[in-house]
Each structure stands twice: as structure tokens, then as C-alpha cells.
Amino acid sequence: MMEQRPVILVTNDDDITAPGIHALVEAVKPLGKVVVVAPDRPQSGKGHAITLGVPLRLDQVDLFGDIEAYQCSGTPVDCVKLARDKILHGPPDLCVSGINHGANHSINVIYSGTMSAAMEAAIEGIPSVGFSLLDYRFDADFSLAGQVARNLSRYLLEKPLPYGTLLNVNVPIIPAAAVKGIRLCRQANAKWVEEFDERTDPQGKKYYWLTGEFENLDEGEDTDVWALEHGYVSVVPVRFDLTHYELKQQIAKDWPF
Amino acid sequence: MMEQRPVILVTNDDDITAPGIHALVEAVKPLGKVVVVAPDRPQSGKGHAITLGVPLRLDQVDLFGDIEAYQCSGTPVDCVKLARDKILHGPPDLCVSGINHGANHSINVIYSGTMSAAMEAAIEGIPSVGFSLLDYRFDADFSLAGQVARNLSRYLLEKPLPYGTLLNVNVPIIPAAAVKGIRLCRQANAKWVEEFDERTDPQGKKYYWLTGEFENLDEGEDTDVWALEHGYVSVVPVRFDLTHYELKQQIAKDWPF
Numbered sequence: 001m002m003e004q005r006p007v008i009l010v011t012n013d014d015d016i017t018a019p020g021i022h023a024l025v026e027a028v029k030p031l032g033k034v035v036v037v038a039p040d041r042p043q044s045g046k047g048h049a050i051t052l053g054v055p056l057r058l059d060q061v062d063l064f065g066d067i068e069a070y071q072c073s074g075t076p077v078d079c080v081k082l083a084r085d086k087i088l089h090g091p092p093d094l095c096v097s098g099i100n101h102g103a104n105h106s107i108n109v110i111y112s113g114t115m116s117a118a119m120e121a122a123i124e125g126i127p128s129v130g131f132s133l134l135d136y137r138f139d140a141d142f143s144l145a146g147q148v149a150r151n152l153s154r155y156l157l158e159k160p161l162p163y164g165t166l167l168n169v170n171v172p173i174i175p176a177a178a179v180k181g182i183r184l185c186r187q188a189n190a191k192w193v194e195e196f197d198e199r200t201d202p203q204g205k206k207y208y209w210l211t212g213e214f215e216n217l218d219e220g221e222d223t224d225v226w227a228l229e230h231g232y233v234s235v236v237p238v239r240f241d242l243t244h245y246e247l248k249q250q251i252a253k254d255w256p257f
Numbered sequence: 258m259m260e261q262r263p264v265i266l267v268t269n270d271d272d273i274t275a276p277g278i279h280a281l282v283e284a285v286k287p288l289g290k291v292v293v294v295a296p297d298r299p300q301s302g303k304g305h306a307i308t309l310g311v312p313l314r315l316d317q318v319d320l321f322g323d324i325e326a327y328q329c330s331g332t333p334v335d336c337v338k339l340a341r342d343k344i345l346h347g348p349p350d351l352c353v354s355g356i357n358h359g360a361n362h363s364i365n366v367i368y369s370g371t372m373s374a375a376m377e378a379a380i381e382g383i384p385s386v387g388f389s390l391l392d393y394r395f396d397a398d399f400s401l402a403g404q405v406a407r408n409l410s411r412y413l414l415e416k417p418l419p420y421g422t423l424l425n426v427n428v429p430i431i432p433a434a435a436v437k438g439i440r441l442c443r444q445a446n447a448k449w450v451e452e453f454d455e456r457t458d459p460q461g462k463k464y465y466w467l468t469g470e471f472e473n474l475d476e477g478e479d480t481d482v483w484a485l486e487h488g489y490v491s492v493v494p495v496r497f498d499l500t501h502y503e504l505k506q507q508i509a510k511d512w513p514f
Contacts, residue, residue, distance in 0.1 A: 042310070044309055045306060045307045045308075045309045046304075046306045047303075047304040047305030047306045047307070047334075047373065048304030048305060048306075048367045048368055048373075049302060049303045049304045049305075049306040049332075049368075050302045050304070050368055050467060051302075051467060052301055052302045052467065053299070055456070055464040055465055055466050056453075056464065056465045056466075056467065057462075057463075057464055057465075058463070058465060075306075077304075077368075078467065081451045081453070081467065082453060082465060084451070085451045085452060085453050086453055086455070086465065107380060107497070109499055110305045110376070110380075110497055110499070111305055111306075111307055116304065116305075119367070123364060123367075123448050124448065151514070152514075155513065155514075161504065161508075162504065164446070164501075165501050165504050168499075181514060182514035184505055184508065184509050184512055185505075186498070186500040186502065186505065187498050187499055187500045189421070189498070191380050191381065194338045194341070194342045195342060196313075196338070196339060196342050196343055198343070199312070205314075206314075206315070207312040207313065207314055208312055208313045208314075208315060208339060208343065209312050209313075210307060210308060210309065210313065210335065210338065233514075235514075236499075236500055236505075237500065237501040237504040237505045237508065238499045238500065238501060239499060239500075239501035239504070240364070240367055240499070241443075241444050241446070242366055242367070242425075242444055242493075242495045242496060242497070242499070243443040243444045243493055243494065243495065243496075244421075244422050244494040244495060244496035245443065247418065247419065247422050247494040247496070248441055248442075248443065248493075248494045251418075251441065251494065252441050255441055256412065257408070257409075257412075257438060257439035257490075257492075
């Protein structure tokens with residue numbers, strides 16, 4: 001009797017040509033049957049956007065050797081929905097997203113297309129994880145991140161998380177030998193302080209470029225930002241039930257309505 | 258000595274011409290100095306997307322009588338960021354988003370541009386709330402939702418929530434006299450089951466329309482979906498710290514890394 005190999009869906013937000021997704025495919029290839037469905041153009045910062053009012057395109061591409069791969073004209077979340085409905089015709093055993101070029105720790109989990117793709121899979125009941133490397137460069141070295149991705153993907157295939165959860169994994173830019181461990185963390189309390197760059201076009205009309213500085217407001221030593229600054233890979237268990245239960249109890253005490 | 262009136266930022270995702278945002282402006286006008294910054298085109302389902310790689314436009318418009326108003330070419334989250342940095346030059350006392358044409362209960366909080374705008378304000382430390390009416394129609398009756406928006410906005414101005422939280426308010430389509438109350442709830446566990454509508458274009462190439470059916474997986478009587486089905490306005494306290502603390506503790510017990 002043949003053993004059934006697990007089906008692993010690979011996606012990202014940097015687009016299907018990004019070195020990060022190629023590193024991820026290489027990392028998880030030994031673990032199962034890999035299928036890639038990823039955006040045909042950069043989708044960074046798209047959060048949990050879906051495409052409404054515009055139809056989607058899906059084209060098979062030959063970019064990963066013998067691995068089945070499709071590019072999609074939509075957002076990372078669209079990719080996961082289309083993969084499940086039109087390519088896999090059911091849930092894969094694991095969804096891995098990334099490896100993102102750049103950090104998705106702390107508040108970035110909210111803006112990240114990479115993490116939203118992983119979250120969409122989790123909403124659909126699929127064990128799911130997003131990987132990010134703290135290096136924006138096209139020619140970043142993904143060897144450590146790939147190793148981490150393989151180990152954590154194997155872990156998730158062996159011990160799927162309970163429904164309603166996924167993992168957010170960030171990898172620092174340090175040599176593999178210097179890594180102190182893979183540390184379970186909470187999301188650091190942080191934000192982006194915006195300063196729009198205001199310019200004037202040749203017609204004399206103003207326009208604005210979004211720009212900003214990251215501000216960590218959290219001094220805790222149990223956060224993802226702390227771990228990454230201290231030589232660890234950070235892993236945050238993430239949920240999509242956004243209810244603030246403690247606050248709900250607290251304001252119920254003198255709820256006037 | 259003159260009393261300082263609170264500054265209230267109004268935004269939405271349906272766009273600045275939608276009847277829902279006009280109803281919201283009317284609702285909160287008696288409570289402070291209102292400034293509107295909203296998208297110049299529909300932005301439903303944009304989640305927490307921000308605009309990267311493309312500059313933004315911001316134009317003052319005369320759509321709300323004597324109320325200062327601007328339309329923005331970006332997403333709902335962009336609107337809040339631009340409003341704070343380029344129009345208000347600091348945080349308003351309250352951000353209200355909506356009134357959305359259509360439900361944003363349960364998992365819809367994740368996809369909704371209306372709720373993401375409110376969440377962005379909360380990330381920036383601004384007391385914040387999103388309002389939605391369970392009626393998609395352009396000519397929906399916003400009178401009950403407007404009343405609810407005024408009462409809850411007044412409540413938030415008097416008792417700001419602690420940092421890190423916002424409210425998600427949904428209003429059922431029933432006569433005001435039939436409303437049983439405004440009920441504190443948790444987010445129902447629910448999802449959309451996608452079935453993409455596959456078509457062929459005149460060139461013989463396939464394309465896909467996103468379509469789906471809402472599926473409530475939650476039988477609890479403390480959820481927003483339950484409340485709305487039973488004659489209540491639902492209010493869910495929402496957080497943007499996505500850490501799953503219970504799971505973190507649980508998997509830490511035999512974390513192998």
C-alpha cells in the first residue's frame with residue numbers, strides 16, 4: 001500500500017518570481033506534494049484584501065521545475081481561496097506563505113499579505129504558517145530561513161495546531177551558527193509613525209508618498225521584536241478571533257445600553 | 258473660557274458619496290467638530306491594505322454642507338493615516354467608520370475596509386469604532402443605525418476604551434421599536450465557503466468571479482451573529498494584538514526547538 005504524501009500549498013505576497021518563494025518551495029519539497037499558487041505581481045501591504053468587482057485570472061507557469069505552479073492576478077488571500085476551490089478542490093494538509101523579503105513581526109502581521117494568506121488558510125481550517133526574513137533585498141540569503149521553514153513545516157505536519165490558529169515566524173539576519181533558538185513569543189506592541197512625503201506634480205497638484213518609521217512601544221522580553229534583536233527566530237501563535245475578551249468583561253460591568 | 262469641542266474623524270470603505278457615511282456625519286455632528294476623509298472610490302473588502310509603490314491624492318470636496326471633507330485615492334487605512342498626518346496634524350478625539358452598507362459581524366471584521374480603518378485609528382491610539390448596517394442596498398434606511406452611532410460615539414467620548422481596542426458595531430434591519438438592546442458580544446466563529454464562478458472570455462481564456470456563501474459555525478448565544486438574529490444591535494470589543502496566548506502556553510509545554 002502506498003503512503004499518501006501530504007499536500008502543501010505554497011504562496012506569498014512578493015510575487016511568484018521572488019527568490020523567497022523559491023527558497024520556500026525548496027525547503028518544503030522533501031515533505032510532500034507541493035503546489036504553488038502565488039500573485040503575478042507584488043502584493044506587499046495588501047493585508048486581508050480580497051478582489052471584488054474585478055474577475056481573477058489564473059495561469060499555470062513553469063518556474064519551479066517539476067512542481068505544479070500557478071500565478072494569480074489577485075491578492076494573496078485570493079490565491080489561497082482560488083487554490084482551494086479551483087486547483088486542489090479541497091483543503092491541502094499545510095499552507096506555507098513566504099518566505100517574505102522583510103520583517104512581519106509585531107504590528108506588521110496586520111498589514112502583511114504574506115500573513116493574511118496564511119490566515120485565510122487557517123480560517124478555512126488548514127494548518128498554516130507564514131515565514132519572513134528580516135532582509136528586504138532581492139538577493140537576500142534565505143539559507144537559514146529555509147532551514148527554519150523546513151523544520152517548522154515538518155513540526156506542523158506532525159502536530160497540527162488546533163482550529164483557529166496559525167504561526168507567524170520571523171528569521172533574523174545572522175549566521176545560522178549564531179542562532180540561539182526558535183522562541184515562542186507574543187506580538188510586540190509597536191506601530192508605524194507616518195510622515196507622508198508631500199510633493200507637487202508637473203501640473204502643480206499635490207501628491208503623497210506613504211513613508212514612516214517603525215516604533216517599538218514594548219519593553220517586554222517575551223515579544224517577537226525582543227527575540228529577533230537577541231539572536232532568536234521568533235514564532236508567534238496567531239488567532240483570527242479578534243474579540244477582546246478581557247475588555248468585554250470589563251465594560252460589561254457598567255454597560256449603559 | 259471657550260470649551261474645546263472634540264474632533265471626530267469620519268471615514269468608511271464604501272466611498273465618500275455613499276449614503277452610509279452621510280448618515281454617520283449627521284449622527285455625530287452634534288458631538289464635536291467633524292472632519293471627513295474617505296475613499297474616492299469603493300474600497301469594500303480591502304482589509305488592512307495600504308498603498309505602496311503608488312502615490313496618493315487628497316482633494317477637498319464640498320459634499321457635507323459646512324463640514325470639512327476630503328476624498329482620498331487610497332484605501333480606508335490610507336485615509337486614516339493621511340488624515341492624521343496631513344489634515345489634522347495629530348490624533349482626533351474619536352474615529353468613526355461607516356456606516357457600512359452590509360454586515361461586518363463575525364469573520365467579516367477581517368476583510369472589511371470599514372473595520373480596518375477603525376483598527377488603524379486604534380493602532381494610533383485613537384478611540385475608535387466601526388458601524389455597519391445589515392443592508393447592502395444604496396437606499397437602505399440608516400435612521401436606527403444613525404441613532405446607535407450617535408449614542409455609542411457619545412459613550413466613547415465620555416469613556417474612552419483602553420489602548421489597543423476598538424468596537425465593532427452591527428445593526429440589524431428591524432424597526433427601532435423592535436430593538437431589544439445593544440448587546441456586548443464575541444465574534445462568531447464563521448467563514449465564507451467560496452465557489453468561484455468560472456467563465457470564458459471572448460478570447461477563449463478562463464476567468465473567475467469570487468462568490469461564496471456565509472457559513473456560521475458557531476451555536477453560541479453570546480456571539481454577534483446570534484444577537485443580530487435575535488433583535489439586538491451587536492457590539493464586539495476588538496483588539497489588534499493577534500497573539501493566541503492560550504495556545505502559546507499550551508505548545509510551550511513540549512516545544513521541541
